[in-house]
Amino acid sequence: MATESVKYVAPETKPKTVLDAFRRPDQHVTGIRDWLTTIDHKKIGLLYGLVALCSLIFGGMQALLIRSQLWAPNLEILNQREYNQMFTMHGTIMVFLVIMPLSAAFFNFVMPLQIGARDVAFPRLNALSLWCFVAGAIILNLSWFFTGGAPAIGWFAYSPLTDVRFEEVTRDMGPDFWVFGIQILGLASLLASFNFIATIINMRAPGMTMMRMPVFCWMTLVVSFLIILAFPAITIALVELMFDRNYGTNFYDFLEGGKPHLWQHLFWIFGHPEVYILILPAMGIVSEVVPTFSRKPLFGYGLVVFSGAIIGFMGFAVWSHHMFTTGMGIVATSAFSMLTMLIAIPTGVKIFNWIGTMWGGKIRFDTPMLFALGFITMFMVGGFTGIMHSSVPIDMQQQDTYFVVAHFHYVLIGGALFGLFCGFYFWLPKMTGRMLNEKMGKVVFTLMFIGFNTTFFPMHYLGMIGQPRRTHSYNAGHGFEQWNQIATIGAFILGTGVLLGVIQFMRSFRDKSLKPAGKNPWDARSLEWTLSSPVKEYNFARTPIIKARDQAWENNYGPRDLHSVKEPLDHHGVHMPDHSWYPLFTAIGFLVLVIGMLFHSSLGTDGEIIRNYTVAIIGGIIAITSMIMWSLEGPGGYHLFPEEDEE
Amino acid sequence: MSEAAAAHADEHHEPYTSTGIPTKKVLMWAFLGSDCMFFGTLISTHLIYRKISATVGTNYLDIRDIFDIELTSFSTFILLASSLFMALAVSAIHKGNLNSTRWMLFGTIIFGAIFLACQVYEFTHFAYAHGNELTLSTYRGEPHVFGSTFFVLTGTHGTHVAIGVFWLLGWLAYSFTGKMSTADAMDIECCGLYWHFVDIVWIIIFPVVYLMEYAL
Numbered sequence: 001m002a003t004e005s006v007k008y009v010a011p012e013t014k015p016k017t018v019l020d021a022f023r024r025p026d027q028h029v030t031g032i033r034d035w036l037t038t039i040d041h042k043k044i045g046l047l048y049g050l051v052a053l054c055s056l057i058f059g060g061m062q063a064l065l066i067r068s069q070l071w072a073p074n075l076e077i078l079n080q081r082e083y084n085q086m087f088t089m090h091g092t093i094m095v096f097l098v099i100m101p102l103s104a105a106f107f108n109f110v111m112p113l114q115i116g117a118r119d120v121a122f123p124r125l126n127a128l129s130l131w132c133f134v135a136g137a138i139i140l141n142l143s144w145f146f147t148g149g150a151p152a153i154g155w156f157a158y159s160p161l162t163d164v165r166f167e168e169v170t171r172d173m174g175p176d177f178w179v180f181g182i183q184i185l186g187l188a189s190l191l192a193s194f195n196f197i198a199t200i201i202n203m204r205a206p207g208m209t210m211m212r213m214p215v216f217c218w219m220t221l222v223v224s225f226l227i228i229l230a231f232p233a234i235t236i237a238l239v240e241l242m243f244d245r246n247y248g249t250n251f252y253d254f255l256e257g258g259k260p261h262l263w264q265h266l267f268w269i270f271g272h273p274e275v276y277i278l279i280l281p282a283m284g285i286v287s288e289v290v291p292t293f294s295r296k297p298l299f300g301y302g303l304v305v306f307s308g309a310i311i312g313f314m315g316f317a318v319w320s321h322h323m324f325t326t327g328m329g330i331v332a333t334s335a336f337s338m339l340t341m342l343i344a345i346p347t348g349v350k351i352f353n354w355i356g357t358m359w360g361g362k363i364r365f366d367t368p369m370l371f372a373l374g375f376i377t378m379f380m381v382g383g384f385t386g387i388m389h390s391s392v393p394i395d396m397q398q399q400d401t402y403f404v405v406a407h408f409h410y411v412l413i414g415g416a417l418f419g420l421f422c423g424f425y426f427w428l429p430k431m432t433g434r435m436l437n438e439k440m441g442k443v444v445f446t447l448m449f450i451g452f453n454t455t456f457f458p459m460h461y462l463g464m465i466g467q468p469r470r471t472h473s474y475n476a477g478h479g480f481e482q483w484n485q486i487a488t489i490g491a492f493i494l495g496t497g498v499l500l501g502v503i504q505f506m507r508s509f510r511d512k513s514l515k516p517a518g519k520n521p522w523d524a525r526s527l528e529w530t531l532s533s534p535v536k537e538y539n540f541a542r543t544p545i546i547k548a549r550d551q552a553w554e555n556n557y558g559p560r561d562l563h564s565v566k567e568p569l570d571h572h573g574v575h576m577p578d579h580s581w582y583p584l585f586t587a588i589g590f591l592v593l594v595i596g597m598l599f600h601s602s603l604g605t606d607g608e609i610i611r612n613y614t615v616a617i618i619g620g621i622i623a624i625t626s627m628i629m630w631s632l633e634g635p636g637g638y639h640l641f642p643e644e645d646e647e
Numbered sequence: 648m649s650e651a652a653a654a655h656a657d658e659h660h661e662p663y664t665s666t667g668i669p670t671k672k673v674l675m676w677a678f679l680g681s682d683c684m685f686f687g688t689l690i691s692t693h694l695i696y697r698k699i700s701a702t703v704g705t706n707y708l709d710i711r712d713i714f715d716i717e718l719t720s721f722s723t724f725i726l727l728a729s730s731l732f733m734a735l736a737v738s739a740i741h742k743g744n745l746n747s748t749r750w751m752l753f754g755t756i757i758f759g760a761i762f763l764a765c766q767v768y769e770f771t772h773f774a775y776a777h778g779n780e781l782t783l784s785t786y787r788g789e790p791h792v793f794g795s796t797f798f799v800l801t802g803t804h805g806t807h808v809a810i811g812v813f814w815l816l817g818w819l820a821y822s823f824t825g826k827m828s829t830a831d832a833m834d835i836e837c838c839g840l841y842w843h844f845v846d847i848v849w850i851i852i853f854p855v856v857y858l859m860e861y862a863l
Contacts (some may be wrong), residue, residue, distance in 0.1 A: 121670045121673075121674065122670075122674065190681060193677075194674050194677045194678055194681070195674070197673065197674075197677045198670050198671075198673045198674040198677065201665065201666055201668075201673050202664040202665050202666055202668065202670045202673050203664070203665065203670070204665040206663075208665070228677055228678075228680060228681040228684075229680065229681065229684050230684075231681070232681055232682070232684035232685040232687075232688060233684060233688050235685065236685055236688040236689055236692070237688070239799065239803075240692065240795075240799065243783065243795065243799060247783050247784075248783060248784040249783045249784055249794075249795035249798075249799065250784055250790060250791065250792045250795050251692070251792070251795055251796070251799075253790075255790070256784065256790030256791070256792070257696075257790055257791060257792040258696075258792055258795075259695070259696075262692065262695060266688060266692075269688075628817075631817075
């Protein structure tokens with residue numbers, strides 16, 4: 001992000017550091033050191049996006065292997081264990097390493113711009129979230145190379161699949177990698193969410209009241225609250241599982257008095273809010289895109305915000321609908337069934353509001369709008385099957401069949417992924433400063449839309465006629481063959497579309513032939529579109545004073561008294577924080593700690609367990625030392641003096 | 648605005664926030680809300696298993712044979728008393744009374760450490776003194792869940808206290824560098840919020856895990 005044009009003034013005081021080797025790098029740092037030490041929310045957002053898009057390709061290839069295995073009856077492209085590993089890793093990667101970080105990428109990049117802030121509240125903490133996420137991704141994917149290979153326990157890791165006494169491979173390390181990987185990814189999400197909450201509550205520009213915030217920021221807030229309240233449940237569940245596997249406790253050990261059922265409850269108390277953590281950011285993005293391309297304000301803004309919040313709130317009260325077949329009793333089952341049906345109401349409200357927004361608007365069908373429309377229609381299909389599942393007798397029939405697979409892929413690809421791609425096509429011009437190729441975008445959308453429906457629509461039927469999910473192969477003669485082949489063909493079309501899209505996104509950062517975007521290429525409505533593309537490192541030269549909900553739009557078309565004004569230029573200039581090494585070092589400490597914990601025990605000659613915590617302790621020391629240095633490294637920073645309108 | 652910028656701005660005026668509440672405090676409250684769910688999960692696990700696991704195996708577990716309620720009551724009192732010191736430390740730093748802050752921090756640390764020492768004694772006492780009675784996985788050599796939930800729950804709380812003690816030790820050490828001022832009041836207040844929270848959790852754990860065994 002260009003600083004050349006901006007006058008630079010040396011900091012008033014030299015940053016105080018304890019250890020000079022790792023003093024906070026200043027604004028002149030370039031290249032890889034710049035990216036490793038950055039605390040700029042925009043760069044952190046881009047790094048989230050990069051890692052997540054690579055994971056998307058990786059998780060997608062696993063999905064294609066699964067579909068290839070199911071091409072014909074009794075194939076052996078993958079053996080049973082490999083198949084189990086594939087669907088476990090596919091699910092875990094897609095949830096924790098693709099959808100969540102892609103949402104985090106947009107939260108990071110867009111949210112501070114939309115509320116008129118110069119960065120998130122705690123930039124170094126934000127960098128720590130990023131590097132913890134990368135550490136978690138590394139841990140999870142390392143599992144392939146050690147005893148037992150990747151986990152073969154499903155992304156839900158139901159007990160007793162995780163019980164050491166029932167494992168297929170002796171001293172199978174897959175589940176341990178899974179436990180520690182998710183644990184550290186959870187830490188990353190928690191830290192990021194604390195940060196986003198503090199930012200949205202406290203860092204809004206003057207005049208940016210809560211009810212003037214863009215819906216995307218509202219959804220960031222709701223999702224952050226969901227994360228901080230839901231992740232503790234899985235954290236503790238994982239701690240208990242770690243103790244079960246390593247220290248012989250009996251939390252989920254039914255042979256010794258534990259209840260596997262407890263894992264299911266704890267997992268889904270986290271897992272169901274997680275579903276909304278995945279979908280609400282996409283809803284936020286669509287709520288930005290639909291008004292922009294309909295050239296109308298969002299219909300029923302208050303209701304859309306309220307519905308999002310109520311969906312998040314009720315998301316905590318419906319977890320047991322994942323467990324209807326476990327025999328919880330009629331009262332519990334009926335209550336959860338009813339609450340689940342109720343969630344359809346706020347969801348429906350949102351959909352009608354989007355339709356109401358388009359009604360009578362001057363709709364432009366650019367790629368972001370196509371993806372938004374794809375989102376609305378496909379998410380509706382997933383929503384309808386969701387309502388079907390909320391009815392207990394129907395769910396009893398459909399449990400563990402391909403019908404369920406169809407349902408949640410309609411929600412997570414047709415919903416979340418379409419929404420996130422919509423976000424890329426919408427905001428990449430703001431990130432790169434260049435427009436994406438519209439033709440290519442439409443090709444990607446067409447391939448994805450057709451491929452997606454070809455893959456997953458037949459699965460409704462396959463589930464109805466009884467094909468079980470998570471099953472390695474099927475016999476001929478059940479009527480499964482034809483639809484499975486269609487689904488596999490569809491999966492490859494979808495895969496091609498996604499791959500083309502990802503390549504297009506990545507290339508747009510380099511491709512100089514794309515046409516420049518300018519400040520507001522879509523004639524969009526929120527504050528980030530008043531800034532230049534790509535956004536300057538200080539975001540706003542002067543803090544804007546907000547007068548209206550759709551501030552960028554009002555500035556262009558609204559009455560004069562709704563135009564935003566700006567605070568006068570500060571004679572101190574814009575204070576920019578220096579970069580920092582310590583978030584990275586802290587995350588490396590956590591990584592070493594986790595690796596130490598993973599390999600801490602070995603079998604002695606007479607079969608007793610020998611425990612060696614040296615590596616774990618070293619990791620802990622690295623992490624704690626880094627945190628101490630972090631707290632002592634001092635503010636540092638420098639001042640920029642942008643011109644009046646240089647933003 | 649960043650932490651760095653906020654610290655920088657401190658020299659001139661209080662940094663602007665939308666709510667008027669310092670941003671660090673908002674972050675701390677969000678963290679404490681999240682921590683409630685951590686302990687909520689652990690305490691519910693304990694409550695779920697408390698009765699159903701009591702009669703597993705042939706070994707009926709009457710946990711009262713093991714508990715030393717006098718010791719735990721004492722350490723509970725100590726932990727609650729430490730909160731008073733913490734509150735006084737926060738009040739002292741707001742007034743800029745460095746000497747008093749130092750002593751109050753010291754008192755909080757000592758009381759926290761006494762609590763931890765009691766817990767260490769309690770754990771080793773349960774596990775070894777009576778002939779290996781209660782471990783993570785067994786009671787008198789038979790498989791049991793009580794040890795699992797009890798040690799992991801109270802151990803997690805103990806870890807929280809230990810983190811708090813180290814945090815306070817950090818502040819105590821910092822107070823001798825000569826850099827401490829009322830500008831640090833907000834940070835110490837956040838530390839205090841954490842300390843009081845950990846106390847409050849113990850106010851729930853003590854009746855639910857210990858006293859209830861004598862009543863219900």
